[in-house]
Amino acid sequence: MAAPIGQPRVRLPSQVKAGEVIEIRTLISHIMETGQRRNQEGQIIPRDIIKSFRCSFEGQPVFSMDLHPAISANPYIAFPFKVERAGNLEFTWTNDAGEERKLTQAIRLAA
Amino acid sequence: MQATTLGRRGALAAAAGLVGLSLLPKAAAAQMEAATAAAIRRIIGERTPEEGRVALRLPPIAENGNTVPLTVTVESPMTAADHVKAVHVFADKNPTPDVATFHLTPAMGRAQADTRIRLGQTQDVIAVAEMSDGKLYIGRAEVKVTIGGCGG
Numbered sequence: 001m002a003a004p005i006g007q008p009r010v011r012l013p014s015q016v017k018a019g020e021v022i023e024i025r026t027l028i029s030h031i032m033e034t035g036q037r038r039n040q041e042g043q044i045i046p047r048d049i050i051k052s053f054r055c056s057f058e059g060q061p062v063f064s065m066d067l068h069p070a071i072s073a074n075p076y077i078a079f080p081f082k083v084e085r086a087g088n089l090e091f092t093w094t095n096d097a098g099e100e101r102k103l104t105q106a107i108r109l110a111a
Numbered sequence: 112m113q114a115t116t117l118g119r120r121g122a123l124a125a126a127a128g129l130v131g132l133s134l135l136p137k138a139a140a141a142q143m144e145a146a147t148a149a150a151i152r153r154i155i156g157e158r159t160p161e162e163g164r165v166a167l168r169l170p171p172i173a174e175n176g177n178t179v180p181l182t183v184t185v186e187s188p189m190t191a192a193d194h195v196k197a198v199h200v201f202a203d204k205n206p207t208p209d210v211a212t213f214h215l216t217p218a219m220g221r222a223q224a225d226t227r228i229r230l231g232q233t234q235d236v237i238a239v240a241e242m243s244d245g246k247l248y249i250g251r252a253e254v255k256v257t258i259g260g261c262g263g
Contacts (some may be wrong), residue, residue, distance in 0.1 A: 002123075011241055015231045016186055021219075021220035021221050024227075027188055034206075034229070036206055042249075042251060046218070057218060060218065061214075061216055061218075061223070062219060063213070063214065063215060063216065063218075063219060064213075064214040065213050065214065065224070066211060066212040068207065068208065068209040068210055068211060068213075069207065069229075070207070070210040070211070070228050070229045070230075071203055071210065071211060071226060071227070071228060071229070072176070072177060072178040072179075072226075072227040072228060073178075074228055074230055075226065075227070076225070076227050077224070077225070077226050078224070078225035078226070079213075079219060079223060079224050079225070080219050080220055080221040080223050081218065081219055081220065082189075082219060082220025092187065103173055
């Protein structure tokens with residue numbers, strides 16, 4: 001049984017101007033079990049991690065990341081994005097079992 | 112480069128004098144665990160990355176190896192013609208050296224990524240950047256770890 005994937009959170013600046021490079025900050029709750037630890041009976045606890053993260057804007061890839069067990073529990077991932085126009089950012093997290101969490105967040109331009 | 116001014120024999124002699132070995136052409140490869148070198152080779156093959164352009168920002172001392180903030184930046188205009196395609200991060204002395212690969216695009220406007228990593232002990236963190244023109248750059252930063260973070 002794969003560990004539960006928690007609710008993802010994404011933070012964008014509230015006021016965005018076209019041409020501006022913003023920072024997108026993301027966080028998702030997950031145990032990120034390394035596969036190195038043992039339980040009380042001395043058996044290896046199987047690896048169970050978020051193994052990939054993707055961000056796209058209106059279907060076009062922006063940034064993605066391959067995660068290994070050396071990424072801390074509750075993975076925090078932040079990266080820049082150059083805003084050219086309003087639209088939707090789509091975020092996807094995938095675990096070892098192939099289960100996905102998705103989130104969509106709109107970019108609105110300041111008037 | 113020394114090789115061009117000194118000639119092959121001179122460069123070898125100079126390298127031998129500096130590092131005590133004649134088989135280490137680059138400082139980057141000078142001190143690295145075999146597992147890390149193998150992990151890097153699996154990704155970039157036999158190509159040799161140049162030093163520079165990649166900067167790793169980590170705390171010099173991490174009290175808790177379970178969550179060490181990491182920022183990697185690469186000097187690049189991030190245009191369609193000239194950008195960073197990927198940055199691979201390795202922890203030299205973790206049980207497995209692979210940490211993460213960031214895939215970048217010109218849509219980002221700037222070449223940067225932030226995350227939090229686990230470090231089992233005091234060690235170097237190494238980043239290799241792949242540029243759109245095929246060039247490779249390597250950077251590293253040392254972190255002193257007080258309490259290791261690999262759950263051993």
